[in-house]
Amino acid sequence: MTQTSIGTFVEVDTTAGRVRGSWRGEPGEASASAAFLGIPFAEAPVGELRFAAPVPKAPWEGVRDALEFGATAQRGDPGVTLIPEPSVPGESTLNVNVFTPAPATDAALPVLVWIHGGGFFAGSPASLWYDGGRFNRDGVVTVTISYRLGFDGFGWISDAPSNRGVRDWLLALEWVQENIASFGGDPSRVTIAGQSAGGGAVLTLLGMESAQHLFQGVYAISGALADVTPARGEKFGRELAAAAGVEPTVAGFSSLSEDRILELQKKATELGPDSLESMIKEGLALGPSIDGELLTRSTKESLAAGVGADKPLVIGATDDEFTMAFAEAEKKLRWIPKGMMLKKLGMPKPELKPYLAANAEVARKGTAFIAGRFLTDRMFRTALIKIVALRGDAPTWVYRFSWPSGTFGFAEHCIDVPFFFDCLDSIKITELAGPNPPQQLADEVHGGAVSFITTGEPGWPRYTAAARETKVYDTPSTVVADGYASVRPILDI
Template sequence: MSIPSESPTDTGTLVEVDTVAGRVRGAWRGEPGGPGASAAFLGIPFAEAPVGELRFAAPVPKAPWQGVRDALEFGATAQRGDPGVTLIPEPSVPGESTLNVNVFTPRPSAADAGANAGADAGADAALPVLVWIHGGGYFAGSPASLWYDGGRFNRDGVVTVTISYRLGFDGFGWIADAPSNRGVRDWLLALEWVQQNIAAFGGDPSRVTIAGQSAGGGAVLTLLGMERAQHLFHGVYAISGALADVAPERSEAFGRDLAAAAGVEPTRAGLGSLSEARIIELQKQATELGPDSLGSMLEHGLPLGPAIDGDLLVRSTRDSLAAGVGADKPLVLGATDDEFTMAFAEAEKKLRWIPKSLVLKKLGLTRSALRPYLAANPDVAGKGTARVAGRLLTDRMFRTAVVRLAALRGDAPTWVYRFSWPSGTFGFAEHCLDVPFFFDCLDSIAIEPLAGTNPPQRLADEVHGAAVAFVATGDPGWPRYTDASRATRVWDTPSSMVEDGYASVRTLLETP
C-alpha cells in the first residue's frame, strides 16, 4: 500500500466508530478488511480547545457530542506557520481545537460498523498499539505529517495513534498562577484517551508503546520517568531523545523575563492579554541561538520544555530512572551518528582553516578531554573541523545521553542502537534521517532532500520490522544492552551488532 501524497483518506468508503465522547466517521484506504487496508480517523479531539478561559489551563476532556463527527481531515495544530526547524514535512493546520489525535487502524471494531470492521474484529482480535509524539524542540512540529501515517504499521498488525500537544510558551512556559507543564498534561490526557477508546479501533489498551523522535523522544523518556504516567503505556521507543528537565528557577526566570519584555504581569491575566502571535514573537526572540549562546544551551539545555515542577515532575528524568521508575517497561533508545553536524555545513569551508582544538573548546570540550576525544574519533576528525565539531555537538546533545540513560536503567530491559547509514544528500547520518525508515515510508513526500535518491528499502525493512517486533512483543530482536555487554545494533548497509557502539563518546563521560 502506497503512502498518499496529498490526502491520507479516501472518502469513497467510510467507517464509523463509537468513542467515549461520541461517534466518529473515518475513511478506508484500500478494500475494507482486505490485505494492507487501513482506516484513518483524523483530528479527533481529546480535549476542549485551549482558548479563552482554557488558555494556559490544564487540558479539559472533550465534552460529548451528538450525532456523527467527521474525522476525515487533520485537526488544527499548535504549530503556527512552518518555523523550518526540521527536515520532516510537518504542515501547520489553522484553527483553535489543537488538542486532537489521529488513529490509523486495519481493524476498527465498533459493534455496529458492519462489514467495514472486518470479519475478525472484536476484543479477541485486539492489536498492539503505537502512540507517536512528534518532535520539534518543544516549540514546533506537527502530527499532521504524511511521514507519520500509520498505514505501514497497520499493514503489520499495529494500530497507530499520533497526538498533538501545546507547544512553546503555551505548553511549557512558567506562569505564576497557571498549571505547570501544560504540554505534559496534554500528553497524559491523550494517553488516557487511548486507554479509554483504542479498543473501539481494534487496539489493545494493555499493549501500548509510546514512541517519538527528538523532542518527541524526550517526551517519551520524560513519561517513562513519571510515576503518574506508568499505567498509561507498556513500552517506550525513544529516537534521538532530547530531554529538557528544565530547572525550576530557570523556568520561572524565563517566564518572568518574557512577561517583562511584553510589559505585562507574569500571570494568566497578564499574558492572556497578549495575542498568540505576540507570545510566539517574544518566545522566538528569547530563544534565538547565536555563536555566544550555543555553549550556554549545551550546558543548561533548552529553556522551554518539561520542567521539574515538584508536581508532575518531582525530579529529573535521570534521577527517576536511577530510582527505578519505569524499570518494568522495555525501552529502546538510540541516535543517529551525526545528529547536528548540519549546523556547521554552511561554515565548513571557513572552519577548515581553524584548528580543531579551538572550535571544540568553544563547544565545551575540556583541555584534558581534547586529545582522547580526537583519538576516539579518528575517522570523523580526518574529515575536517566542521565534521568533528558536528560530532561533538551530536555527542553532547544526544549520544552521551544514550549511554547515561542505558546505564541508569541497570537490569531493566533496555536495547540500544545507532543509526549510521549516511544520507545520500548530506553524506552523514543527520537528525531526522531515521524517521522515514522507522515508518517505512521511503516512498512518501520530501524524502530526497533528507536521504538522497534511492535510499535503501532493505534498511527500512529492518528498522521498521524491529519497531513492529518491539511494539508487538516488547523485544526488537537483538540482544539487550547491559553494562557487561553493551550490545548495540548499528543500522547501516549492512547492519551489524557491535559490542559497544558508543565507545567513542565515553571520553566525554570519563575525562574531567
C-alpha cells in the same frame, strides 16, 4: 462496539461520540486500513482554557467527521524541522489521529502512540511521514497525538498549572486507554514512541510514576530531555513577561495575542554564536520542567530510582545529529584548528586528545565534522549512555543509526524517521535522504520496531553493562560491542 461502513467511510463509537473515518483500500482486503483524523481528546485551549490543564472533550451529538487533520498548535512554518510537518489553522488543537486495520472489532492489536518532535516549540502530527498505514499492514494500530507547544505548553506562569504540554500527553494517553479498543487496539499493549523532543517526551513519561499505567513499552529516537529547572523556568517566564510589559500571570499573558507571544518566544530562544555553549550546558528553556508536582525530580533521577524499570526500552540516536549546524561553513571552518573549535564548544583540555583519538575517522574529515560530532555527543549521545546506565538491569536495547544520507553525506538529525515508518516513498524524502535510499534498511528498522511493539523485543541482544551490545543500522547492519565507545572520553563533562 459498532461499525458502519458507507462506501469508503467507517463509523466508530468513542466515549465522547461517534466518529466517521475513511477506508484506504477495500474493507476486508488484507492491505486495507482506516484513518480517523483530528478526533479531539480535549476542549480547544483558548480563552479561559488557554493556560489551563486540558479539559476532556465534551460529548457531541450525531456523527463527527474525522476525515481531515485537526488544527495544529504549530503556526506557520518555523523552519526548524527536516520533516514535512504542516501547520493547520484553527483553535481546537488537541487532537488524536488513529490509523487502524480493524476498526470496531475485537482484534486487540498492539498499539503505537507517536509523539512528534520539534524542540517542544514546533512540529505537527499532520505529517504524511507519520501515517500509520505501514504499521497497520503489519498488525499495529497507530495513534499520533498533538500537544501545546512553546510558551503556551511549557512556559512558567505564576498562577497557571505547570507542564501544560505534559498534561496534554497524559490526557491523550488516557483517551487511548479509554477508546482504542473500539478501533481494534489493545489498551494493555501500548508502546509510546517519539523522535527528538518526542523522544524526550517518551523518556519523560517513562520516568513519571503517575504515567506508568498508560503504556507498556518505550521507543526513544534521538531523545532530547528538557528537565527545565524551577529557577530556569521561572526566570524565562518573568523575562518574557517583562519584555511584553505585562505581569507574569494568566491575566498578563492572556492579554497578549498568540502572535505576540510567539514573537517574544522566538527572540528569547534565538541561538547566536555566543549563546550556543550556554545552550549546550543549560539545555532548552522551554520543555518539561521539574515542577514538584508532575515531575518531582529529573528524569535521570527517577530512572535511577527504578521508575519504569519494568518497561522495555529501545533507545538510540543518529551518528551526526547536529553536524548540519556546521556543514554549510565547512570551507571556512577548515582553517580553524580542531582543538580550538572543540574548546570553544566546551571541550575541557584533558579530554581533547582522548576524544580526538576515539573519533579519529571523523576528525580526518575536517573541523566541521568533528565539531558536529562533538555537538551531537554533548546534546544526545552522552545522555543516552547515561540513561542506559541508570536503568541498570532493566530491559533495554540500544542502537545507532549510521547510514549516511545521500544528500548530506552523514547520518543527520531526523534521517531515521522515514525508515522507522517505512515511508521511503513519501514526500520530501530526497531532500533528507538523497535519491534511492535503501529499502532493505527501512525493512530492518521498521521490522525491528514492529517486533518490539508486538513482542517486547526488537530482534537483537539486550544491552548489558558487560557486553554493551549495540545495533548499528547501516548497509549492512551489524551488532557490535560498545557501539558508543567513541563518546566515553567526554561522559563526565
